[in-house]
Amino acid sequence: MAVLRKCARPMLASVFVTGGLGTLRDPQRVAPAAESLVAPVASRIPWLTEDPERLVRINGAVQLGAGLMLATGRVPRVAALALAGTLVPTTLAGHAWWKEKDPERRAAQRTQFTKNLSLLGGLLIAAADTHGKPSVAYRTRTAAASGRRAARRTRRDATRAVNGVAQDAAGAVRSMSDSAQHAVGRRTR
Numbered sequence: 001m002a003v004l005r006k007c008a009r010p011m012l013a014s015v016f017v018t019g020g021l022g023t024l025r026d027p028q029r030v031a032p033a034a035e036s037l038v039a040p041v042a043s044r045i046p047w048l049t050e051d052p053e054r055l056v057r058i059n060g061a062v063q064l065g066a067g068l069m070l071a072t073g074r075v076p077r078v079a080a081l082a083l084a085g086t087l088v089p090t091t092l093a094g095h096a097w098w099k100e101k102d103p104e105r106r107a108a109q110r111t112q113f114t115k116n117l118s119l120l121g122g123l124l125i126a127a128a129d130t131h132g133k134p135s136v137a138y139r140t141r142t143a144a145a146s147g148r149r150a151a152r153r154t155r156r157d158a159t160r161a162v163n164g165v166a167q168d169a170a171g172a173v174r175s176m177s178d179s180a181q182h183a184v185g186r187r188t189r
Contacts, residue, residue, distance in 0.1 A: 087120050
């Protein structure tokens, strides 16, 4: 599996590295496609700039950086999530096939949309990949179950210890009572 990860991550990341680099070099090429998405998003996020060229450049930088991180195996789960986050607006802005009137362009945009949807699926799988180690959720459930077992064992052992002490105390009281009765019986003779 390690060899597969070492080969598959750079393959998956390559489209983002080349695309991010291309966008950083020439943001004017894709900025017009982003304009339709910028205004609605910027109105909901006040600190976000409304300049499409700047947003496209930021998106390209994230794709380049996260793509390189994924390709080299540096925090690959975070890198995959960052790439997935950049892919959604890129796909919606750049490949809105439902807006196309020309059948050929519509088919081409639908193909690109579907390709990006496939990339998104691959990124989500990469984001969930734990390198064969148990996930945090699994480790949490296992630790909780282990804690419950330990608590039951401790309660059982404590109950046995208390019952044992109680029986020993009762036996000691009986023994003292028997000794006292025996001593009283000797005096009365």
